[in-house]
Amino acid sequence: MIDFIGDLLVWFTENWDGQDGYLIRAWNTIRLSALATAVAALIAIPTGALLGHYRRFGVSAVAVVNIGRALPSFGIIALALPITIRIARNVPDGVPIFGSGLGFFPGFIALFALALPPIFTNTYTGIREVDPGTVEAARGMGLPEGKILRSVELPLASPVIIAGLRISAVQVVATSPLAALVAYGGLGRFIVDGFAIQDNIQIFAGALLVAALSILTELLFSRLEKRLVPRPLQLVEEQAAAPIGKPVAA
């Protein structure tokens, strides 16, 4: 036990720098996760908001959650690989993102796909659940539809939308180590390579780093929620602890 902790400390002092050090790999993981979540948000928030405002495709929101939950994230990451390799073959050499179709590209595609459903559903539900009386009042005051969406519905739905963003981000960070399987040089490498060479110290150290990053993400977003959401709209303890399985609604 003592030996193990000692070896672990030695590992952390010896493996921090260089191309295969944990600093670069942590940065790679953060970069990939942040980009995937951000692009997903750029697409899912406007779509969810518009559909929610015009109350279209109500069934789709529920279906998206259910399908999202049934798809195994490991399968998504793996499926991205043959797809990106095929795409990369048809892209001229030297285009940076596509590369050989390994590493960043499949990782990004898979994590982006995983990040979409929670953001979309929460935006959609959040907008739909805004008190119709409030929306009617805004309409009665002569606000154009776009303005109603931007100045009335979006702020009122913001706690639910940001909750969706948090769910996505945490899920993406949690899944990102699996990108090591499609040859991405993130933190997951330590675990996957460690499995291959049966190096318990490296496996455990990798697990610590991955877990730390996902807990940090969770903390970051709960901070963000407190910062961005107006106090009266913040989800109270009781709502936050509602039974899982009901659509998220403030």
Add this chain to the structure above:
Amino acid sequence: MIVAQADGDPFVRWDWIWGHLDLVWEKVLEHLVLTGIALGIGLTVALLLSALALRFRKTYAPITWVTGIAYSIPSLALFAFLVPITGFTILTAEIGLVSYTLLILIRNVVAGIDGVDPAIKEAATGMGYTRRRLFFQIELPLALPVIIAGLRIAGVTTIGLVTVTALIGQGGVGFFILRGLNRFFSTEIVLGTMLSVILAVAVDLSLLGLERILTPWSKRTGSAT
């Protein structure tokens, strides 16, 4: 053996799948066993912890806190933490899988029992029900729809997570996904992923059916998703 797919090869080679139905069946069974054990143990532990939390309210916060932490650790990291101790075994897989079900199940059991109409409880107490009989014959049955809603989510989540255990030598249909990745053989990746989705839907529907059978008095259509 490398079955690297050439440029012209189709995305899915159905003939390969038909030729390996025995293996498919074996891995599907393995997947269901891994999931069943996880859900069974998870539900038992969750019921015990929920009973504790309901009896001693102060324990609810720490219980959800600890299970919440277990829930938020990425699956690959959780299995990796256990490998140095329990190795590439089914035990490692099950400890990880069970710990992911706990938060969902405990929250829904407690919320379900809390949601039982106080008037019903009072009527039962007035009729002379003891605390224990009240729990087993009134509260638990009335909380079943919420508990099963939790079980459905835990079940679907577990089916997906089992695929990850392929990395620690278990995996059920995740075996195909991992081997497909290693051999650059997309047929196996698609096969493993689709099987996992089908199993998730099947488990979800069976639990929904179970709810219908166990709670014949509730006429709700399965609204809990």
